[in-house]
């Protein structure tokens with residue numbers, strides 16, 4: 712079976728560089744989809760309270776028969792939990808849904824800088840980390856200024872920053888600040904939800920290497936040193952996206968793909984995104 716390389720986070724925890732994301736996997740399908748991903752060989756799952764499918768992830772973990780320590784599990788604090796008490800409660804609900812007493816990584820999903828103080832939320836994550844119920848903690852969608860403010864005002868350096876990155880959005884400034892502060896970058900929507908796959912440069916490189924544009928794009932991320940977790944509900948694509956470790960992109964291929972950057976987001980701008988679900 713393929714061995715996925717791991718990266719060592721700033722607290723010594725190892726994370727598989729390739730995982731499987733479950734954004735937009737319907738809750739009722741999640742158990743089956745994740746069981747297939749585990750069967751393909753993925754050992755790193757990326758979910759979130761916002762996705763509404765943590766329970767399905769937990770059911771798949773239980774049914775797979777794998778040891779808890781064999782699978783790296785990430786979830787994220789939803790935007791509605793802005794105060795200390797509700798964040799702690801929401802975290803416990805995640806553990807219950809996932810059927811585990813700890814996660815490997817817990818993230819603040821969005822900074823919401825126009826809504827509430829992300830530093831206060833980070834202190835709650837520090838408390839969760841100290842309790843041992845999250846082996847590592849990090850952030851998502853944090854901009855360079857947000858990372859620097861956390862570094863200046865809090866104790867624990869985030870282990871990761873999970874941000875949108877793909878060939879049309881290299882997002883190199885936030886990646887560079889992360890690298891400077893010891894924060895690993897996780898690249899979300901690594902194939903831009905499919906939007907990059909018809910790109911003539913990616914199609915050309917893929918033809919030359921007898922690979923697919925998705926494989927070339929994911930390989931580009933890995934060679935840049937980021938963590939990725941492509942999502943697919945389609946078994947053949949799960950397999951395709953996992954077959955990344957028997958070929959390499961040349962420096963020229965890497966530079967050609969770097970050249971596709973056009974600062975184009977598929978998701979919201981973290982500086983202005985202010986969506987907070989109403990209490991149900």
Ligand SMILES: NC(=O)c1ccc[n+]([C@@H]2O[C@H](COP(=O)([O-])OP(=O)(O)OC[C@H]3O[C@@H](n4cnc5c(N)ncnc54)[C@H](OP(=O)(O)O)[C@@H]3O)[C@@H](O)[C@H]2O)c1
Pocket residue numbers: 731732733734735757758820851852873874898899900901902903904905908925926940941942943944945948949951952978
């Ligand atoms: N922190 C955040 O704010 C944030 C935001 C977005 C995403 N994420 C995380 O990042 C993960 C990945 O991002 P994403 O789900 O937005 O997008 P993605 O992985 O870039 O793309 C997923 C889409 O591409 C299709 N696809 C997958 N592999 C393919 C292949 N080999 N060939 C052709 N099409 C393929 C999938 O279709 P099918 O499923 O129909 O096969 C799906 O429509 C998420 O699942 C989530 O865990 C985090």
